[in-house]
Amino acid sequence: MNTPSKQSEPLAETLLVVGVGLLGGSIATASRERGLAKHIIGVGRSEQRINQAIAAGILDAGTTNLAKAAEQADLIIFCTPVDCIARDVIAIHPHLSESCIVTDVGSTKGEICQQVDTALGKGKHQFIGSHPLAGSEKTGFEHSSSDLFEQAAVVITPQSETPESRTELLVQFWTAIGAKIHLMSPEAHDKTLAMTSHLPHLVASALAASVKEKDLPLAATGYADTTRIAAGDPELWTSIFLQNSTAMLEATQEFQQQLKAMIEAIKQGNQDHLAALLETGKQQRDSWKKK
Amino acid sequence: MNTPSKQSEPLAETLLVVGVGLLGGSIATASRERGLAKHIIGVGRSEQRINQAIAAGILDAGTTNLAKAAEQADLIIFCTPVDCIARDVIAIHPHLSESCIVTDVGSTKGEICQQVDTALGKGKHQFIGSHPLAGSEKTGFEHSSSDLFEQAAVVITPQSETPESRTELLVQFWTAIGAKIHLMSPEAHDKTLAMTSHLPHLVASALAASVKEKDLPLAATGYADTTRIAAGDPELWTSIFLQNSTAMLEATQEFQQQLKAMIEAIKQGNQDHLAALLETGKQQRDSWKKK
Numbered sequence: 028m029n030t031p032s033k034q035s036e037p038l039a040e041t042l043l044v045v046g047v048g049l050l051g052g053s054i055a056t057a058s059r060e061r062g063l064a065k066h067i068i069g070v071g072r073s074e075q076r077i078n079q080a081i082a083a084g085i086l087d088a089g090t091t092n093l094a095k096a097a098e099q100a101d102l103i104i105f106c107t108p109v110d111c112i113a114r115d116v117i118a119i120h121p122h123l124s125e126s127c128i129v130t131d132v133g134s135t136k137g138e139i140c141q142q143v144d145t146a147l148g149k150g151k152h153q154f155i156g157s158h159p160l161a162g163s164e165k166t167g168f169e170h171s172s173s174d175l176f177e178q179a180a181v182v183i184t185p186q187s188e189t190p191e192s193r194t195e196l197l198v199q200f201w202t203a204i205g206a207k208i209h210l211m212s213p214e215a216h217d218k219t220l221a222m223t224s225h226l227p228h229l230v231a232s233a234l235a236a237s238v239k240e241k242d243l244p245l246a247a248t249g250y251a252d253t254t255r256i257a258a259g260d261p262e263l264w265t266s267i268f269l270q271n272s273t274a275m276l277e278a279t280q281e282f283q284q285q286l287k288a289m290i291e292a293i294k295q296g297n298q299d300h301l302a303a304l305l306e307t308g309k310q311q312r313d314s315w316k317k318k
Numbered sequence: 319m320n321t322p323s324k325q326s327e328p329l330a331e332t333l334l335v336v337g338v339g340l341l342g343g344s345i346a347t348a349s350r351e352r353g354l355a356k357h358i359i360g361v362g363r364s365e366q367r368i369n370q371a372i373a374a375g376i377l378d379a380g381t382t383n384l385a386k387a388a389e390q391a392d393l394i395i396f397c398t399p400v401d402c403i404a405r406d407v408i409a410i411h412p413h414l415s416e417s418c419i420v421t422d423v424g425s426t427k428g429e430i431c432q433q434v435d436t437a438l439g440k441g442k443h444q445f446i447g448s449h450p451l452a453g454s455e456k457t458g459f460e461h462s463s464s465d466l467f468e469q470a471a472v473v474i475t476p477q478s479e480t481p482e483s484r485t486e487l488l489v490q491f492w493t494a495i496g497a498k499i500h501l502m503s504p505e506a507h508d509k510t511l512a513m514t515s516h517l518p519h520l521v522a523s524a525l526a527a528s529v530k531e532k533d534l535p536l537a538a539t540g541y542a543d544t545t546r547i548a549a550g551d552p553e554l555w556t557s558i559f560l561q562n563s564t565a566m567l568e569a570t571q572e573f574q575q576q577l578k579a580m581i582e583a584i585k586q587g588n589q590d591h592l593a594a595l596l597e598t599g600k601q602q603r604d605s606w607k608k609k
Contacts, residue, residue: 160538180536209536222529223537227544230525233577235599237569238513243606245471245500246514247451250606252543253518257603261596265589272584278528279581283574286524290570293563298556305552308526312548315534315541 038200041066043100045093045115047080050132050159051106052168053175055085057204060173070096080168097122102200104157105131110266113142116154120147128193130157134220135270136184136213150188155197156213158182158220159206166260177205182220184213221274226282228264229275231257329491332357334391336384336406338371341423341450342397343459344466346376348495351464361387371459388413393491395448396422401557404433407445411438419484421448425511426561427475427504441479446488447504449473449511450497457551468496473511475504512565517573519555520566522548 042064044051055067069089071077077089090096097103097119105112112131116139123129129152133139136156143154161179163170181201185194198208211219235257238246268275285304292301333355335342346358360380362368368380381387388394388410396403403422407430414420420443424430427447434445452470454461472492476485489499502510526548529537559566576595583592 160536162539180538182536219533219536222533223541226528227525227540229580230521230577231540231544232596232599233573233580234518234521235603236576236595237517237573238602240602240605242510242513243602245451245473245510246606247471248453249518249522249547250514252546253522254599254603254606255543256540257596257599259600261593261600264596265593268584268592269587269589272587275584276581279577279584282524282528283577285527286521286570286574289520289524290567293559293566293570296560296563298560301559302552302556304527305523305548305555308523308545308548309550309552311529311531311534312526312545314531315537315545 037063037065038196038203039064039100039102041068041100041102043068043070043096043103044086044106045070045096045103046106047071047077047086047089047168048106049163049166049168049170050161050175051104052080052085052171053161053173054104054106054132054204055080055168056171056173057176059085061203063200063203064102066099068096068099076168083168085168085171094119094122097127098124100124101127102196103127103129105129105133107131108263108266109133109135109139109270113139113146116143116152117146120152123153127153128196129154130183130197132157132159134158134224134267135217136182137217137274138270140184140186140213144186149186153193155186155189155193156182156184156216157197157201158184158216159201160224161206174205176201179206180209181206182209182211182216184211184216186213217271218274218277221271221278222281225267225271225275226278228256228259229268229279230282231255232264328354328356329487329494330355330391330393332359332391332393334359334361334387334394335377335397336361336387336394337397338362338368338377338380338459339397340454340457340459340461341452341466342395343371343376343462344452344464345395345397345423345495346371346459347462347464348467350376352494354491354494355393357390359387359390367459374459376459376462385410385413388418389415391415392418393487394418394420396420396424398422399554399557400424400426400430400561404430404437407434407443408437411443414444418444419487420445421474421488423448423450425449425515425558426508427473428508428565429561431475431477431504435477440477444484446477446480446485447473447475447507448488448492449475449507450492451515452497465496467492470497471500472497473500473502473507475502475507477504508562509565509568512562512569513572516558516562516566517569519547519550520559520570521573522546523555 047069069086159181235254338360360377526545
């Protein structure tokens, strides 16, 4: 889908962003710039931070009371850690207006959707998962950017019971802030992201843990790029890995097989086979650049 | 060591760069800019390419005849693949003037030094290994940059038989083009670089080989950074891995242990242990940034 021109009609009367950090702040800013909501409100844990976000012009209003804010909202987007989302989606359910749509930006989808289904009943809730593949090492709404989602992939994971009109509104919303939409099941999302995001993070962390501080004066750009994401928040990534453990373990098996084949070729001094294995990696990496 | 001001006295009458690509071209350009040699000549496989480098003002003169060029040189720097260096260092030995110093830019040092020692006798040759930790995905002298070595680490690997005055000249040369010098044995170099450079490359390649093309539309910056170096030349890296196989295999053992510990913690759902392992990776990565 292409990036549309600026909306003339708002998609939501009141947009509620839960967790006003880099992602939440960027969603608020992008929505305001494109006229996607009449009111943009935020919920955070710290009253002081919420007031700072209001003062910065990111939010129209804010509170630490999630249930109260949820009552007023037409579209709610959870930008909180993956292991908090289902719990809070379940908690606000009794407070929602009938037409309200609830989504999130979590990096895992299967576990969250399953927990919500189990607690509220399949097809009896207003949650549809989203996952924008956008972010930064920077944290906090101070680093918000209204074009963070320009050309970013956003996965939306409707379930068979999800009314099409609700999925369509989410598609319109993410498209309007610049994203390219991918519709898939929560399970397919988790399997794919295990390979393209969670496995790279685990590998980068294991690599960063392997290279000792004494050797770092002789680490250059190769080391720096390969390990950059290992500087991410350990608690946040622990939650992601554990929420997506089944697909993660499959992904690690694939990686370990590739690595073992390369190690074996080094052991045997098998130049042709080693070059062929590296060539496979190169070709697949090069094919990404063309996208 | 600090970056010095521009040299007033050239360090070499004639500098010979063997292999005029990105690194060779950058050494030539940096040397010219800093007045480090009166004449800068180059050797390449292709007469046409050498003539282009002369036309581009990178070389004063050039040839495809290595032995003939070597006769005129005071300082020779091999910028050719690691598995060609020792062979050519040995081949030019009879053609060298007594005071000539021969070095290289290869990513491995032990195997090269050992082959030269074996062929010419320890302490009976004019070769001292160098390894500048600088480069780019770009290739060809067209991408030469006179500041490629500014603040880059350069390892010089003198052996116990190497006259100090010769090591000192190499230190002066690399320092003059902006590098920070590390003196160590060829073996210590290979062990350290196995961890900080060769292991990251192998891991990036195995990761790139694991993530299939169908999943790449959902690969974002984490994937991109972690796998960037997998796009490097497979033949060049095959030679590096095989030349440094002993240290490489040790490095992969360390990495596999770290990875296995993380996988085990995911399997067991051990949140605290997994977070602690990721924290170790984060801390070591963060300590690099401070350097």
